[in-house]
Amino acid sequence: MAPAQAVIRMIEHRDHLLMRRVHRWLAPRWVRLWMIAATRGGDGWLWYALGLALLVLGGEQGRRAVLQSSLAAGCGVALFLWLKRATRRRRPCAIEPHCWATLLPPDHFSFPSGHTITAFAVAMPVIAQFPGSAPGVRPRPR
Numbered sequence: 001m002a003p004a005q006a007v008i009r010m011i012e013h014r015d016h017l018l019m020r021r022v023h024r025w026l027a028p029r030w031v032r033l034w035m036i037a038a039t040r041g042g043d044g045w046l047w048y049a050l051g052l053a054l055l056v057l058g059g060e061q062g063r064r065a066v067l068q069s070s071l072a073a074g075c076g077v078a079l080f081l082w083l084k085r086a087t088r089r090r091r092p093c094a095i096e097p098h099c100w101a102t103l104l105p106p107d108h109f110s111f112p113s114g115h116t117i118t119a120f121a122v123a124m125p126v127i128a129q130f131p132g133s134a135p136g137v138r139p140r141p142r
Contacts, residue, residue: 039115047073047122054126061129068125076121080114 027035051069054062127134 043115044118047118050122050126058130065126065129068128069122072121072125073118076117077114080117084114 047069051066054066056062058065
């Protein structure tokens, strides 16, 4: 086995151990609901609502932010679809059933995160056009 493959297998093995540990955790109901809401919030409807609000209320800057975000999100979607097919990393629920998450995944592969790529692609143009929105849009430094 090539050294790179050995490293990847070691990382995958440790990742699966962590996944199994998390899957055995019986999360409180509020955590499960929060995670479901967070997952579904990234499915697109929030981005469409933000785009509509920017078109209606944002003036010229809002229209620019929507155009830039749309182009960036389109490129991001193309990138993550290509990467998912190239890496073919199975979702944790395909490896082992989860004890409390019953949502069906939108596709077969888990890497990279489409939610994360899209969120970044939408957030950066919005922040560029509306710098005051940064504290509510970008991740906060720790």
